Amino acid sequence: MITADCHLHTTFSTDGESAPEDMIKKGIEKGLTVMCFTEHMDYGVDYEEGPDAFQTDTETYYTTFCNMKEKYSGNINLFFGIELGLTPSITEFIRHYVKKYPFDFIIGSSHTVGGIDPYYSAFFEGRTEEEAYRLYFEAELACAKIFTDFDVYGHPDYVLRYGPSQNKNFTYQKYGDILDELMKTLIQNGKGIECNSSGFKFGMGHPLPHTDILKRYRELGGEIITIGSDAHKAEHIAHSFHLAEEALTRCGFRYYTVFENRKPVFYPIQNN
Numbered sequence: 001m002i003t004a005d006c007h008l009h010t011t012f013s014t015d016g017e018s019a020p021e022d023m024i025k026k027g028i029e030k031g032l033t034v035m036c037f038t039e040h041m042d043y044g045v046d047y048e049e050g051p052d053a054f055q056t057d058t059e060t061y062y063t064t065f066c067n068m069k070e071k072y073s074g075n076i077n078l079f080f081g082i083e084l085g086l087t088p089s090i091t092e093f094i095r096h097y098v099k100k101y102p103f104d105f106i107i108g109s110s111h112t113v114g115g116i117d118p119y120y121s122a123f124f125e126g127r128t129e130e131e132a133y134r135l136y137f138e139a140e141l142a143c144a145k146i147f148t149d150f151d152v153y154g155h156p157d158y159v160l161r162y163g164p165s166q167n168k169n170f171t172y173q174k175y176g177d178i179l180d181e182l183m184k185t186l187i188q189n190g191k192g193i194e195c196n197s198s199g200f201k202f203g204m205g206h207p208l209p210h211t212d213i214l215k216r217y218r219e220l221g222g223e224i225i226t227i228g229s230d231a232h233k234a235e236h237i238a239h240s241f242h243l244a245e246e247a248l249t250r251c252g253f254r255y256y257t258v259f260e261n262r263k264p265v266f267y268p269i270q271n272n
């Protein structure tokens with residue numbers, strides 16, 4: 001059983017719906033031993049909601065986290081993380097930001113390409129789905145080459161959630177040239193990928209990324225895999241973890257990873 005949820009948003013994220021303490025209580029109730037909070041920090045993006053729409057107030061977030069960690073120390077291990085939106089124009093910001101706080105874990109995610117989030121249909125306008133997916137994976141590859149200040153790449157095929165036919169026409173082969181280079185770059189740089197169980201919640205039948213990507217990452221020698229529900233409210237904590245566990249086992253993983261003080265700690269997937 002997977003007992004660590006390492007991708008969680010509370011009301012410290014603009015789109016988070018549950019207070020940190022409510023999330024913690026629910027996590028304990030669900031039998032988790034580890035929770036790592038990863039609020040949004042998307043710097044330098046001109047969101048419709050405003051340029052700082054997805055930037056957490058890190059100072060207050062950290063203070064609150066420390067209080068909670070102490071209060072619940074006998075019940076659960078809490079870790080301090082962040083989900084950084086990666087775009088090539090913010091290397092300076094990221095370099096300073098990650099040094100400013102004692103993060104346990106940093107997820108690097110591509111939420112926008114050329115300033116547009118694939119969440120918005122504008123991303124797919126004037127492009128075939130294949131072109132749009134290719135563009136997204138190329139952007140991830142560019143970020144994987146530029147940035148080192150992160151531990152795992154978050155939901156590596158996030159774009160599949162929002163494409164006109166989602167994953168229906170996705171095959172690894174179609175994008176294999178870029179995806180292979182992405183996986184190899186991450187592995188060479190000692191970075192992992194995330195197994196984001198929200199794919200099941202979105203009815204995709206697999207975690208993000210697709211099991212073909214997970215399998216290939218493993219084949220190429222990738223070992224660092226963290227698991228997160230990407231819950232934005234308490235009820236979604238550890239969502240579909242049993243399915244994520246099954247998928248990882250099928251893809252050849254025997255361990256999953258939890259980051260503490262930016263160092264990977266390996267936990268056995270006990271099914272094996």
Ligand SMILES: [Zn+2]
Nearest residue numbers: 083109154155
């Ligand atoms: Zn994300």
Ligand SMILES: [Zn+2]
Nearest residue numbers: 007009083230
């Ligand atoms: Zn997230």
